[in-house]
Amino acid sequence: MKQLFVFIRKEFYHVFRDKRTLLIMFGLPIAQILLFGYAITSEVKNSHISISDNSRDANTEQLINKIKSSSYFIVDETSLSEQEIENTLKRGNVRCVLVFPPNFGNNLLHSGKAQIQIIADGSDPNTAKTLINYLTAIIADYQQEISPAAVLPYVIVPETRMLYNEEGNGSLNFIPGVMALILMIVCTALTAVAVVKEKELGTMEVLLVSPFKPIFVLISKAVPYLVLSLANFTLIVLLAVFVLNVEIKGSILLLFLVSTLFIITCLSFGLLISNVTSSQQTALLLSIMGMMIPTLIFTGFMFPIENMPWVFQVISNIVPSRWYFLIIKSVMLKGLGFAYIWKEVLVLIVMTLALLGVALKNFKIRLE
Amino acid sequence: MDAVSLKNIHKTYDKGNVIAVDDVSFDVKKGELFGLIGPDGAGKTSIFRILTTVLLADKGSASVAGFDVVKEYRAIRNRVGYMPGKFSLYQDLTIKENLEFFATVFDTSIEENYDLIKNIYDQISPFNDRRAGKLSGGMKQKLALCCALIHKPEVLLLDEPTTGVDAVSRKEFWDMLKDLKQQGITILVSTPYMDEANLCERIALIQNGKILSVETPENIVKAFPVTLYAAKSDNNYKLLTDFRNFDAVASAYASGEYMRIIVKDEHPDSITLLKDYAEKFGNRNVEIKIIAPTIEDNFIWLSQKEANH
Amino acid sequence: MEEKVIICNDLTKQFGDFYAVNKISFDVYKGEVFGFLGANGAGKTTAMRILCGLSYPTSGKASVAGFDVYKQQESIKKNIGYMSQKFSLYENLTVSENIEFFGGIYGVERSEISMRRTDLIERLGLEKEVNKMVGELPLGWKQKLAFSVAIFHQPRIVFLDEPTGGVDPVTRRQFWDMIYEAAAGGITVFVTTHYMDEAEYCNRISIMVDGRIEALDTPENLKKNYSASSMDEVFYQLARGAKRSDN
Numbered sequence: 001m002k003q004l005f006v007f008i009r010k011e012f013y014h015v016f017r018d019k020r021t022l023l024i025m026f027g028l029p030i031a032q033i034l035l036f037g038y039a040i041t042s043e044v045k046n047s048h049i050s051i052s053d054n055s056r057d058a059n060t061e062q063l064i065n066k067i068k069s070s071s072y073f074i075v076d077e078t079s080l081s082e083q084e085i086e087n088t089l090k091r092g093n094v095r096c097v098l099v100f101p102p103n104f105g106n107n108l109l110h111s112g113k114a115q116i117q118i119i120a121d122g123s124d125p126n127t128a129k130t131l132i133n134y135l136t137a138i139i140a141d142y143q144q145e146i147s148p149a150a151v152l153p154y155v156i157v158p159e160t161r162m163l164y165n166e167e168g169n170g171s172l173n174f175i176p177g178v179m180a181l182i183l184m185i186v187c188t189a190l191t192a193v194a195v196v197k198e199k200e201l202g203t204m205e206v207l208l209v210s211p212f213k214p215i216f217v218l219i220s221k222a223v224p225y226l227v228l229s230l231a232n233f234t235l236i237v238l239l240a241v242f243v244l245n246v247e248i249k250g251s252i253l254l255l256f257l258v259s260t261l262f263i264i265t266c267l268s269f270g271l272l273i274s275n276v277t278s279s280q281q282t283a284l285l286l287s288i289m290g291m292m293i294p295t296l297i298f299t300g301f302m303f304p305i306e307n308m309p310w311v312f313q314v315i316s317n318i319v320p321s322r323w324y325f326l327i328i329k330s331v332m333l334k335g336l337g338f339a340y341i342w343k344e345v346l347v348l349i350v351m352t353l354a355l356l357g358v359a360l361k362n363f364k365i366r367l368e
Numbered sequence: 369m370d371a372v373s374l375k376n377i378h379k380t381y382d383k384g385n386v387i388a389v390d391d392v393s394f395d396v397k398k399g400e401l402f403g404l405i406g407p408d409g410a411g412k413t414s415i416f417r418i419l420t421t422v423l424l425a426d427k428g429s430a431s432v433a434g435f436d437v438v439k440e441y442r443a444i445r446n447r448v449g450y451m452p453g454k455f456s457l458y459q460d461l462t463i464k465e466n467l468e469f470f471a472t473v474f475d476t477s478i479e480e481n482y483d484l485i486k487n488i489y490d491q492i493s494p495f496n497d498r499r500a501g502k503l504s505g506g507m508k509q510k511l512a513l514c515c516a517l518i519h520k521p522e523v524l525l526l527d528e529p530t531t532g533v534d535a536v537s538r539k540e541f542w543d544m545l546k547d548l549k550q551q552g553i554t555i556l557v558s559t560p561y562m563d564e565a566n567l568c569e570r571i572a573l574i575q576n577g578k579i580l581s582v583e584t585p586e587n588i589v590k591a592f593p594v595t596l597y598a599a600k601s602d603n604n605y606k607l608l609t610d611f612r613n614f615d616a617v618a619s620a621y622a623s624g625e626y627m628r629i630i631v632k633d634e635h636p637d638s639i640t641l642l643k644d645y646a647e648k649f650g651n652r653n654v655e656i657k658i659i660a661p662t663i664e665d666n667f668i669w670l671s672q673k674e675a676n677h
Numbered sequence: 678m679e680e681k682v683i684i685c686n687d688l689t690k691q692f693g694d695f696y697a698v699n700k701i702s703f704d705v706y707k708g709e710v711f712g713f714l715g716a717n718g719a720g721k722t723t724a725m726r727i728l729c730g731l732s733y734p735t736s737g738k739a740s741v742a743g744f745d746v747y748k749q750q751e752s753i754k755k756n757i758g759y760m761s762q763k764f765s766l767y768e769n770l771t772v773s774e775n776i777e778f779f780g781g782i783y784g785v786e787r788s789e790i791s792m793r794r795t796d797l798i799e800r801l802g803l804e805k806e807v808n809k810m811v812g813e814l815p816l817g818w819k820q821k822l823a824f825s826v827a828i829f830h831q832p833r834i835v836f837l838d839e840p841t842g843g844v845d846p847v848t849r850r851q852f853w854d855m856i857y858e859a860a861a862g863g864i865t866v867f868v869t870t871h872y873m874d875e876a877e878y879c880n881r882i883s884i885m886v887d888g889r890i891e892a893l894d895t896p897e898n899l900k901k902n903y904s905a906s907s908m909d910e911v912f913y914q915l916a917r918g919a920k921r922s923d924n
Contacts, residue, residue: 006472010461017460017499202455206515209420209450211442212473366422407845409816505717531843534716534871535912536919560843563874563909575845605857621850622857624877625896664846664874671847 007220029182033239036174049073049096050088052080057105063142072134089121096120096131117159175240176328177301180321183229184295187263189287191225191270196283214365222267229263249335261348262324268355275362295321323347369434371523371554372396377428379414388414390577396556401549403568404558411577412558413453416527420450433522449521451512453528459501463511466500474519481520488544489514506537526557542567562664573667580670588666598626598659601651610649679706682865687737690723697723699888708860712879713869716916719885721869730754742833758827761838765823768812783830797825817848834865853878873908884915891915
């Protein structure tokens with residue numbers, strides 16, 4: 001037991017003395033979270049919008065002035081023709097177009113109800129949503145202003161539409177996605193490299209010749225990365241909660257338990273890679289090809305799986321991070337309990353056992 | 369009982385296409401300092417790996433410290449100290465950490481066998497807190513030796529410990545090996561450098577996976593079957609080319625300051641004969657003498673004989 | 678009397694307050710086999726880099742093949758060849774491709790390359806191996822081929838870094854035959870090594886200790902002056918007192 005302890009301590013020395021690895025391990029999540037986070041949720045100010053005013057009455061003018069005076073919007077054009085709407089959006093000059101139908105003022109004053117259309121560039125769904133929210137708020141505000149008595153209020157019904165990505169998919173998806181990605185990199189790549197490094201140094205040969213049990217070599221390599229990955233995971237959760245104001249709806253304990261399971265999945269894969277490679281470069285390349293790229297493509301956090309050809313959909317089933325991603329989304333964002341995720345958890349467990357089994361079976365007590 | 373014993377060991381790689389070890393047999397006696405001498409690719413490392421049980425031979429049997437390398441590999445793993453060829457320690461751990469780590473792995477402590485490593489360790493202990501990556505080649509080598517000795521092995525297996533190390537450190541290293549031998553440890557050491565052969569008690573010359581000879585260095589030199597002449601002149605290259613064209617010369621090759629010459633038929637007046645011939649072709653200041661062959665000369669002789677078979 | 682192809686005068690390379698090379702002066706003659714020895718960390722590599730036009734000295738003067746090491750590095754590179762034990766040829770290119778590649782980067786004409794290649798292959802007896810990957814050749818052949826490639830563009834000087842370490846004695850002898858042949862043909866051979874048995878083959882030897890040249894003479898004279906029986910002993914006497922070692 002003392003041997004194992006000393007071995008694990010040695011692994012921690014390696015990790016803490018290698019500034020570059022540390023930087024990758026802890027810098028990467030911070031950078032990714034902040035990058036993704038701020039690109040998505042930062043306040044949208046001074047956004048350029050255009051207006052297609054087909055009514056040109058007192059009401060539309062008042063509303064346009066109100067929008068102009070807010071700090072959120074810069075109105076480029078007020079008399080866009082319907083044909084130009086799409087072109088303007090396509091060119092990316094404006095993020096959003098506001099369309100007043102003909103007789104807007106008339107409808108509003110006489111029937112007490114008028115429609116307004118907001119068309120937003122959905123290719124950046126989060127900005128689009130924010131803009132829509134701001135606009136709706138301004139419109140509601142105006143509604144209040146013109147119907148102070150509130151007996152028979154004038155109602156403006158904003159009809160919003162997002163182009164290019166109608167569901168607005170992608171809002172908070174990135175956090176579970178980043179979690180999967182980072183755990184993958186840290187666990188798989190770094191573990192594989194740590195084992196292969198011993199082969200390159202020639203120390204593996206000495207360890208094999210020693211009475212130290214080979215299986216302990218793997219355990220000692222895995223333990224530090226398990227610990228570090230959990231620390232890493234905590235860091236991501238903290239960043240998400242306190243920096244990005246993401247609310248964790250489900251059980252934190254459950255979140256940690258399933259993440260630990262996923263970490264073990266990745267570690268097993270890392271160990272498996274280290275068994276079949278003998279240079280650090282190959283190990284790194286294999287982890288990237290074998291884990292990171294599938295994670296990026298097949299987990300559904302960058303590209304919706306439902307839109308993929310069926311072959312890819314089938315392939316996505318064998319990517320562990322896809323299941324982890326589903327679990328985290330359910331627990332963290334939707335607040336679902338274990339009853340709703342047990343199937344996914346079972347899939348992960350089976351995958352882990354399979355990977356671990358193959359890794360242990362292939363670990364050689366001799367060189368070949 | 370022999371400390372190390374190999375009997376008809378064969379090892380091939382790449383599905384039998386590359387023959388690494390070809391029917392190798394030799395024994396190392398208990399307490400002996402035994403050298404395995406041969407160029408890169410001769411099969412030295414494969415032999416070491418078979419003996420340290422990390423590689424399985426295709427055919428043949430071998431034992432270390434009386435234990436079979438296949439069946440009783442666990443027993444061997446406790447009893448040998450091993451320095452692999454490319455062994456380079458943990459660069460990011462200090463001297464002390466490296467040593468403590470290997471001590472623990474072998475289930476012992478630095479203090480337990482301190483006597484054994486004391487002489488070597490004292491030379492590097494002033495730098496205890498320096499990381500191995502920042503040590504000089506000679507110091508790294510001493511540390512590696514300490515690590516291999518930490519569990520007081522019966523047999524020390526050193527695969528090319530002096531490759532890439534400068535002459536001063538090499539000399540110190542061989543002195544350390546002699547000390548260890550005094551303490552009763554059997555040492556099997558490999559090297560591609562023929563000049564290190566004389567520092568061993570017995571040597572095995574190996575090439576292309578085959579053992580050419582197993583003998584004491586003195587006997588190997590004595591066994592050289594012909595007279596070896598050494599020659600030099602103002603222009604050694606011209607002299608060498610001239611001798612190669614001489615009917616009476618069997619072979620002539622460069623070897624440092626003096627070239628080596630072997631004549632076809634031994635003759636009491638060979639020196640005069642060679643000298644006259646050289647001067648006839650305009651070589652000046654020709655000096656020819658009989659010289660004692662070195663291990664390297666023997667190696668060349670033996671490997672050419674092997675090639676002619 | 679003889680033409681000098683390398684001239685060094687008080688050549689110095691300083692890194693901060695560390696003198697890697699400390700005022701070394703020596704000349705190397707045309708067609709000479711010059712041994713450049715030193716312990717690890719003595720400054721051999723730094724000095725050789727300057728002479729190969731890869732690094733600027735801090736002070737002092739030096740010229741290689743008549744070109745100044747400060748101003749004419751490009752001309753130096755065209756006139757030297759280089760071979761080390763660690764890197765020499767591309768293992769996954771064929772013999773023929775390696776020759777073409779190295780001939781090409783030194784600007785040898787196409788027609789000239791194919792002519793010299795045929796000649797070289799014939800001399801080395803590699804006719805059957807022309808289209809084999811270099812990685813498949815035995816070490817000794819690789820070594821000989823590497824040397825031939827290093828002098829393929831007929832440089833004035835060829836730098837050899839521990840060229841025969843680990844090679845079997847028979848090949849080593851053949852290798853030195855090639856070196857002597859090249860030297861007899863007027864190519865200056867500059868060998869850096871810390872193996873004394875390689876040193877014995879050189880016409881003259883310099884021994885560097887702690888950034889300085891402590892001895893420079895023929896092997897014979899060195900042994901006489903230090904009353905030593907072998908170069909190993911000479912080296913040991915000189916380098917034992919070294920304060921520096923590699924890091």
